[in-house]
Amino acid sequence: MTSRDPAMRQATGRIWSPARGYFVILSLPVIFLAVFFIWPLAGVILRSFGGDEGIFFQYLTVFERDSYLKVLGYTLQVATTVTVLCLLIAYPVAALVARLQGSWLQLAFALILVPFWTSTVIRTYAWMVLFQRKGVINDALLNFGVIDAPLRFMHNNIGVHIGMVHIMLPFMLLPLISAFRNIDPSYMRAAGVLGANPIRAFWHVYLPLSMPGVSAGVALVFITSLGFFITPALLGGAKNMMLAVLIEQQVTITVNWELASALASILLIVTACLYVVYDRVSRRAGGGGVLD
Amino acid sequence: MSGQGAKIEYVDISKRYGAVEALRPTSLTIEAGEFFSIIGPSGSGKTTLLGVTAGYVPPTSGQIIIDGRNVVGEPPFQRNIGMVFQNYALFPHMTVAENIGFPLRMRKTPRAEIAERVKKMLALVQLEEMASRKPGQLSGGQQQRIALARAAVYDPLMLLMDEPLSALDKNLREAMQDEVKQFQTVLGSTVLYVTHDQAEAAAMSDRIAIMNHGRIVQIGSPRDLYEHPVARFVASFLGEANIFDIESVTPHASGSMIATHHGFSLVCAASGSHDGQCVCVRPEAVALSASRPEHDNVLEGKVVDATYTAGSLRYRVELAPDCIITQRTPSVRGIEMFDTGATVFASWRAEDTLLVDDD
Numbered sequence: 001m002t003s004r005d006p007a008m009r010q011a012t013g014r015i016w017s018p019a020r021g022y023f024v025i026l027s028l029p030v031i032f033l034a035v036f037f038i039w040p041l042a043g044v045i046l047r048s049f050g051g052d053e054g055i056f057f058q059y060l061t062v063f064e065r066d067s068y069l070k071v072l073g074y075t076l077q078v079a080t081t082v083t084v085l086c087l088l089i090a091y092p093v094a095a096l097v098a099r100l101q102g103s104w105l106q107l108a109f110a111l112i113l114v115p116f117w118t119s120t121v122i123r124t125y126a127w128m129v130l131f132q133r134k135g136v137i138n139d140a141l142l143n144f145g146v147i148d149a150p151l152r153f154m155h156n157n158i159g160v161h162i163g164m165v166h167i168m169l170p171f172m173l174l175p176l177i178s179a180f181r182n183i184d185p186s187y188m189r190a191a192g193v194l195g196a197n198p199i200r201a202f203w204h205v206y207l208p209l210s211m212p213g214v215s216a217g218v219a220l221v222f223i224t225s226l227g228f229f230i231t232p233a234l235l236g237g238a239k240n241m242m243l244a245v246l247i248e249q250q251v252t253i254t255v256n257w258e259l260a261s262a263l264a265s266i267l268l269i270v271t272a273c274l275y276v277v278y279d280r281v282s283r284r285a286g287g288g289g290v291l292d
Numbered sequence: 293m294s295g296q297g298a299k300i301e302y303v304d305i306s307k308r309y310g311a312v313e314a315l316r317p318t319s320l321t322i323e324a325g326e327f328f329s330i331i332g333p334s335g336s337g338k339t340t341l342l343g344v345t346a347g348y349v350p351p352t353s354g355q356i357i358i359d360g361r362n363v364v365g366e367p368p369f370q371r372n373i374g375m376v377f378q379n380y381a382l383f384p385h386m387t388v389a390e391n392i393g394f395p396l397r398m399r400k401t402p403r404a405e406i407a408e409r410v411k412k413m414l415a416l417v418q419l420e421e422m423a424s425r426k427p428g429q430l431s432g433g434q435q436q437r438i439a440l441a442r443a444a445v446y447d448p449l450m451l452l453m454d455e456p457l458s459a460l461d462k463n464l465r466e467a468m469q470d471e472v473k474q475f476q477t478v479l480g481s482t483v484l485y486v487t488h489d490q491a492e493a494a495a496m497s498d499r500i501a502i503m504n505h506g507r508i509v510q511i512g513s514p515r516d517l518y519e520h521p522v523a524r525f526v527a528s529f530l531g532e533a534n535i536f537d538i539e540s541v542t543p544h545a546s547g548s549m550i551a552t553h554h555g556f557s558l559v560c561a562a563s564g565s566h567d568g569q570c571v572c573v574r575p576e577a578v579a580l581s582a583s584r585p586e587h588d589n590v591l592e593g594k595v596v597d598a599t600y601t602a603g604s605l606r607y608r609v610e611l612a613p614d615c616i617i618t619q620r621t622p623s624v625r626g627i628e629m630f631d632t633g634a635t636v637f638a639s640w641r642a643e644d645t646l647l648v649d650d651d
């Protein structure tokens with residue numbers, strides 16, 4: 001008996017379908033996001049066109065002044081460098097972790113996840129303690145006679161990069177490990193028997209099969225890095241500023257809400273554009289899209 | 293795509309994982325061009341022997357001599373052995389043609405020659421039109437054929453096959469058995485075929501080795517193994533067997549008289565009198581009749597189960613409490629069947645009372 005049977009339909013009133021429950025389940029997150037994310041975001045975009053000087057005044061200001069564009073360029077450069085460094089560090093680590101079994105695997109995951117128990121602010125302060133003029137690192141280097149005068153680790157490029165790579169590393173590791181664990185070991189075994197030495201087997205088989213994990217990790221780290229605030233604010237310098245720090249300054253120091261909104265909107269658009277381009281490229285490269 | 297496969301000699305090859313002896317010292321020679329199968333339950337050491345041959349499992353001791361060269365110690369990529377994996381292990385990111393060409397590419401074969409040899413292999417497995425597909429777009433049987441083509445395209449010394457048909461459904465599996473066998477005949481390769489399916493091994497092999505607990509129990513042609521099993525394990529692993537435990541063996545005019553555990557007296561043509569043996573009678577060797585026949589061995593029993601399957605009748609006959617034997621006859625048209633509960637006489641020749649090791 002099917003639901004097309006009129007008697008059946010009459011008995012149940014409405015035809016049940018599994019999709020019916022989804023609306024109920026989805027309604028709460030949709031309302032939450034609409035109220036606390038989409039509405040304020042729309043407010044920011046609207047405000048960027050506001051002010052007494054005209055609709056596009058803020059955008060014209062940004063694109064006329066070299067200093068703002070420089071900040072945008074520096075932001076993109078830092079995000080790129082941090083992403084590449086994370087990938088280079090995480091790839092071999094993830095390949096190793098993916099081969100672990102049982103309690104070793106659990107231990108490795110615990111070590112990767114432990115940093116999430118501490119807030120980014122506290123971890124960044126920890127780097128400040130290490131990096132200070134009279135911090136642990138400088139003391140050690142001075143004591144061992146490696147250097148004569150304390151080095152500057154903070155308020156420059158070095159500090160920002162080290163701090164951000166440290167914070168971002170788990171976001172690269174987790175998608176990579178998950179992708180590596182999906183690679184059936186028989187592929188590498190087959191490559192070997194068929195005549196590929198370990199290096200060529202890696203290059204022709206393992207690396208291409210790991211691309212979905214690479215593209216997911218790269219997207220995650222790069223996009224998060226673009227809007228990263230805390231670590232660049234605490235470890236970065238005044239000379240090289242990242243966009244999120246500049247936006248915060250416009251809000252709290254200059255109190256130029258319209259300019260801050262325009263900068264935030266530009267960051268949003270740049271991120272979205274880069275994401276679309278990246279997804280297309282990685283799809284064409286055969287690694288599958290970011291969302292696959 | 294030419295020439296004969298190589299001759300393979302295993303000399304005291306063994307593998308130990310800690311305290312576990314996965315493969316006890318084993319010596320074995322596979323002739324050039326032979327289709328050699330290894331069957332056995334899981335954990336019997338057959339997969340270990342395969343891994344040791346391919347080179348990704350280092351043996352604890354012994355030698356593997358392929359065409360006069362000891363390959364133990366050589367990494368897999370230098371051995372020039374072809375292998376078909378259980379799940380095929382076709383690279384999902386490469387097309388069918390790239391998959392087949394992969395081993396040639398690794399050997400730095402010129403591009404034009406790769407294209408030509410890939411084309412030849414695709415023609416051999418009749419999948420020319422699939423060259424630019426990805427493995428994921430092929431059916432199980434097609435993937436199987438591509439895996440065969442990839443394993444053989446570089447004229448390897450031998451072909452290893454690790455349960456290559458186990459993922460296919462029954463009808464396709466039987467069709468593929470013929471294809472694999474034909475493929476091997478055309479190429480003249482030496483094949484080492486590992487499976488847990490005895491019927492599959494019997495259908496394709498020149499010789500079969502039966503393994504259990506890390507050692508080879510018996511080697512022989514499929515017919516040899518079925519008609520002359522040396523051990524209870526072989527008898528019951530290969531086909532069906534009626535096993536009787538022995539109380540005593542006494543010499544007799546035409547061989548020996550065997551008293552079984554259930555109190556039967558069986559005539560046996562062989563004159564074995566060893567301890568630690570049991571009796572094996574194949575279901576086909578047994579005849580059933582309604583009245584007592586004149587025969588070497590006659591036992592009265594009751595039919596407990598009668599099954600008609602395509603090609604044969606299968607009866608289960610209770611000779612004594614907890615002693616049920618199986619009998620099989622070809623199902624000829626119009627044959628009369630015994631009903632369940634009918635009293636019948638099971639009989640067989642003295643030559644069909646086989647004495648085998650009871651281990």
